[in-house]
Amino acid sequence: MANLTGAQAPNPADIELFRTLAAEHLNAEGKPNITRIARLMNKPRRTISGWSIRYLAADDAPRIEMPAFVVNGDDEEPIDEILNRKEKLFERKAKANADRQWFEIKVNETRPYGILLVGDPHLDDDGCNVPLIRKHLAYASQDGVYAVNIGDSSNNWVGRLERLYAHQETSKHTGKRLVKWFMLESGASWLCWILGNHDVWGEGADFHLMLAEKKIPVIDWRAQFTLKHPSGTECRIDASHGRKGSSIWNNLHATLRSAKLGELADCYVTGHTHHFGLEHLEIAERRHACWLVQLRGYKYMDSYALRNGFAESQLGSSVLMIVDPSPDARTKVQCFEDVDLGMQVLGMLRQ
Ligand SMILES: [Fe+2]
Numbered sequence: 048m049a050n051l052t053g054a055q056a057p058n059p060a061d062i063e064l065f066r067t068l069a070a071e072h073l074n075a076e077g078k079p080n081i082t083r084i085a086r087l088m089n090k091p092r093r094t095i096s097g098w099s100i101r102y103l104a105a106d107d108a109p110r111i112e113m114p115a116f117v118v119n120g121d122d123e124e125p126i127d128e129i130l131n132r133k134e135k136l137f138e139r140k141a142k143a144n145a146d147r148q149w150f151e152i153k154v155n156e157t158r159p160y161g162i163l164l165v166g167d168p169h170l171d172d173d174g175c176n177v178p179l180i181r182k183h184l185a186y187a188s189q190d191g192v193y194a195v196n197i198g199d200s201s202n203n204w205v206g207r208l209e210r211l212y213a214h215q216e217t218s219k220h221t222g223k224r225l226v227k228w229f230m231l232e233s234g235a236s237w238l239c240w241i242l243g244n245h246d247v248w249g250e251g252a253d254f255h256l257m258l259a260e261k262k263i264p265v266i267d268w269r270a271q272f273t274l275k276h277p278s279g280t281e282c283r284i285d286a287s288h289g290r291k292g293s294s295i296w297n298n299l300h301a302t303l304r305s306a307k308l309g310e311l312a313d314c315y316v317t318g319h320t321h322h323f324g325l326e327h328l329e330i331a332e333r334r335h336a337c338w339l340v341q342l343r344g345y346k347y348m349d350s351y352a353l354r355n356g357f358a359e360s361q362l363g364s365s366v367l368m369i370v371d372p373s374p375d376a377r378t379k380v381q382c383f384e385d386v387d388l389g390m391q392v393l394g395m396l397r398q
């Protein structure tokens with residue numbers, strides 16, 4: 048039979064004879080004596096030399112041998128090293144997570160001070176109530192007033208929703224500029240920023256974390272933290288962009304649920320739903336009093352709310368919380384939906 052080169056395949060009997068002779072006739076180096084075997088078989092020396100390469104290899108020897116980068120792999124990190132690295136990563140993440148559990152912020156105030164609880168800003172939305180938020184930010188820039196951002200600082204449309212940029216005046220780029228200004232240049236003394244659903248879409252979480260690096264705690268969705276005063280008193284705040292549960296009868300349903308079933312806090316504040324609720328609640332069975340705050344935010348004339356039949360709240364874009372750090376305060380926290388009035392009261396209390 049001719050092979051692909053046109054040469055005749057050797058006769059199996061010839062190969063058998065060749066193997067026998069190759070075992071019997073060795074040269075001084077212990078290898079088959081090619082010249083003698085060629086003469087004995089009456090074949091050209093070149094043919095016998097070729098057969099010695101093709102047919103004398105041990106049957107279990109590989110016919111082909113791949114280069115080292117195939118057999119051993121050349122750019123794959125060893126699994127042990129991957130696991131060592133992941134172990135350290137897990138330890139760092141676990142520590143970061145533990146550090147955020149009821150983290151402490153020192154507020155060096157001896158007189159009553161204000162915290163503006165800022166509802167969903169949606170700064171780049173055409174319906175953002177800019178006059179109102181500018182007025183509130185001016186308050187948050189005053190001495191003795193601080194601020195907490197409940198999240199959804201911009202629309203930050205992504206994916207299928209990105210088409211909505213065609214229906215709003217502010218571009219994605221300008222939206223980011225507004226957020227940067229809001230965090231770093233608006234004058235507000237931020238205690239904490241919560242990231243809402245809009246904030247984390249796409250690369251949003253990284254964007255906010257990089258902006259705030261080493262300046263402001265930026266916490267995804269829910270932050271529970273304690274304000275520590277020089278007097279030794281403290282104020283616990285549970286701030287969550289959204290919460291589990293809803294009720295058409297009670298705007299504070301989800302916030303109340305956290306207060307009743309969750310850990311004790313002096314103020315539970317929630318955003319996300321764009322409606323308002325406020326209550327000073329005593330939970331007698333837990334011997335505890337707290338405030339429930341559902342912030343309305345600054346997004347007005349919302350077409351989504353219109354089409355889905357949600358009536359538009361007018362109150363509670365932000366709420367001003369006044370904290371009295373003195374040890375003998377009858378009521379540690381007071382909250383004002385009317386931020387103007389709250390600022391007047393704060394002014395009197397700080398005199
Ligand atoms: Fe929102």
Ligand SMILES: [Fe+2]
Binds near residue numbers: 167243245288318
């Ligand atoms: Fe939201």
